[in-house]
Amino acid sequence: MSENAFIEYDGNKLELETMIGSENEIGVDITQLRAKTGMITLDPGYGNTGSCASDITYIDGDKGILRYRGYSIEELAEKSTFMECAFLILKGHLPNHSELAEFDQGISEQAGLHYSMKNNFDGFPANAPPMAILSSMLNTLACYNTELLMTEHEGEAFELVVSKIISKVRTIAAWTYRTSQGRAYMPPNPNLSYSGNFLHMMFSQPFDEYKIIPEVEAAVDLFFVLHADHEQNCSTSTVRMVGSSRANLFSSVAAGVGALWGPLHGGANAAVIDMLENIHSNGIKLSDYVDAAKDKNNDTKLMGFGHRVYKSFDPRAKILKTHVDSVLEALKIDDPLLNIARELEEVALHDEYFVSRNLYPNVDFYSGILLKAIGIPVDMFTVMFAIGRMPGWISNWREMLSHNQRICRPRQVYTGENLRPYVSISDR
Numbered sequence: 213m214s215e216n217a218f219i220e221y222d223g224n225k226l227e228l229e230t231m232i233g234s235e236n237e238i239g240v241d242i243t244q245l246r247a248k249t250g251m252i253t254l255d256p257g258y259g260n261t262g263s264c265a266s267d268i269t270y271i272d273g274d275k276g277i278l279r280y281r282g283y284s285i286e287e288l289a290e291k292s293t294f295m296e297c298a299f300l301i302l303k304g305h306l307p308n309h310s311e312l313a314e315f316d317q318g319i320s321e322q323a324g325l326h327y328s329m330k331n332n333f334d335g336f337p338a339n340a341p342p343m344a345i346l347s348s349m350l351n352t353l354a355c356y357n358t359e360l361l362m363t364e365h366e367g368e369a370f371e372l373v374v375s376k377i378i379s380k381v382r383t384i385a386a387w388t389y390r391t392s393q394g395r396a397y398m399p400p401n402p403n404l405s406y407s408g409n410f411l412h413m414m415f416s417q418p419f420d421e422y423k424i425i426p427e428v429e430a431a432v433d434l435f436f437v438l439h440a441d442h443e444q445n446c447s448t449s450t451v452r453m454v455g456s457s458r459a460n461l462f463s464s465v466a467a468g469v470g471a472l473w474g475p476l477h478g479g480a481n482a483a484v485i486d487m488l489e490n491i492h493s494n495g496i497k498l499s500d501y502v503d504a505a506k507d508k509n510n511d512t513k514l515m516g517f518g519h520r521v522y523k524s525f526d527p528r529a530k531i532l533k534t535h536v537d538s539v540l541e542a543l544k545i546d547d548p549l550l551n552i553a554r555e556l557e558e559v560a561l562h563d564e565y566f567v568s569r570n571l572y573p574n575v576d577f578y579s580g581i582l583l584k585a586i587g588i589p590v591d592m593f594t595v596m597f598a599i600g601r602m603p604g605w606i607s608n609w610r611e612m613l614s615h616n617q618r619i620c621r622p623r624q625v626y627t628g629e630n631l632r633p634y635v636s637i638s639d640r
């Protein structure tokens with residue numbers, strides 16, 4: 213039992229219960245605050261607000277800890293696969309052989325897209341942003357699965373929706389790329405792994421099968437593992453919020469894609485490459501770039517640096533950094549952007565501005581270089597993030613419904629005009 217907290221205002225004192233999480237994080241329960249005092253809390257950006265209690269992912273940002281269902285990201289990155297992590301995140305335990313085989317098969321069977329969806333793809337302009345296509349096409353899946361637009365969060369129908377979304381998001385991503393290249397859709401190959409099949413659908417040509425290099429397949433799988441969940445970030449909170457109105461899972465995850473798109477969130481992986489290419493092609497001195505990022509009078513940021521939660525290091529960035537080398541080596545790529553990234557990291561890590569604000573490389577700092585080496589175009593980077601994050605979004609959506617959460621509906625402190633009389637247009 214925890215100690216309660218007290219809030220004192222205008223001579224009145226209110227006792228607030230506290231909740232202690234399994235890793236001793238303390239939450240003050242303010243659910244009765246407005247009813248009992250008429251006051252609300254104010255926390256723009258929600259940096260101090262726990263929006264839910266969750267069993268899925270644990271982060272300790274000060275110590276650089278990330279765990280899915282209690283397993284450390286370091287151990288999962290080394291020993292697990294994306295399919296196994298997806299099962300773990302969704303179901304709460306590591307699968308045995310037959311559970312994993314059944315889960316894998318369920319996803320593999322759903323890899324195809326309805327042929328009529330070709331018309332939807334053909335309807336987009338050639339330069340349509342892949343994240344816009346992805347979000348639209350996830351919603352389009354709802355049009356082809358009208359019998360599955362329910363908010364049940366367990367049972368066969370729910371399992372089917374889960375398999376469909378986790379499988380088809382990968383197919384939609386690959387088809388988006390092929391459409392942008394003016395190439396025909398490449399059907400999935402059920403004999404390949406989740407990540408191998410993705411590479412095949414992206415890069416195989418008719419009568420010219422893409423040769424899957426094990427290091428590359430493993431790197432894509434690792435990328436998905438590292439992105440599979442990250443507790444209540446902007447896109448996951450969006451998925452929960454949309455789902456809290458009892459909207460179906462297809463439209464909830466489509467909304468998550470929109471939230472992920474921004475450069476302060478998943479869009480940062482593409483922004484990092486833009487930044488490194490800008491430095492490289494314009495021969496910008498790294499110290500000048502870092503000075504610009506520190507200057508509050510311009511909008512330049514050191515993309516891929518900083519995090520709302522991690523204040524010592526992002527464990528995902530550490531893992532990725534060590535894998536970038538092996539992939540570049542396997543592909544015999546010498547990317548000058550990698551050297552710039554390394555040097556930039558060194559400069560920033562010794563700069564008082566970044567040190568004092570606890571700004572360290574985040575997952576996006578090295579992931580762009582990895583994806584670029586594999587041949588993923590820059591405008592598809594955030595789509596890759598969305599594929600990986602799907603188990604986390606779905607698991608959070610499910611948990612929110614299983615807690616029978618009320619519709620999300622924050623309040624505000626109104627700062628606008630007081631009541632004033634309407635003035636007819638001729639008198640204005």
Ligand code: CMC
Nearest residue numbers: 475476477478480505513514515516517518519520569574
């Ligand atoms: N470059 C320069 N200054 C920075 C940066 C940066 N990348 N990040 C934060 N700051 C400064 C910021 O200006 C502020 O300075 P001051 O205290 O003097 O006003 C201070 O550091 C605290 O930053 P904040 O903006 O209050 O922090 P936040 O928690 O609101 O934002 C963030 C976190 C990730 C949006 C931000 O660090 C950022 O914009 N980073 C660059 C974009 C990026 O890499 N995003 C990917 C995040 S990881 C992937 C994911 O999970 O989405």
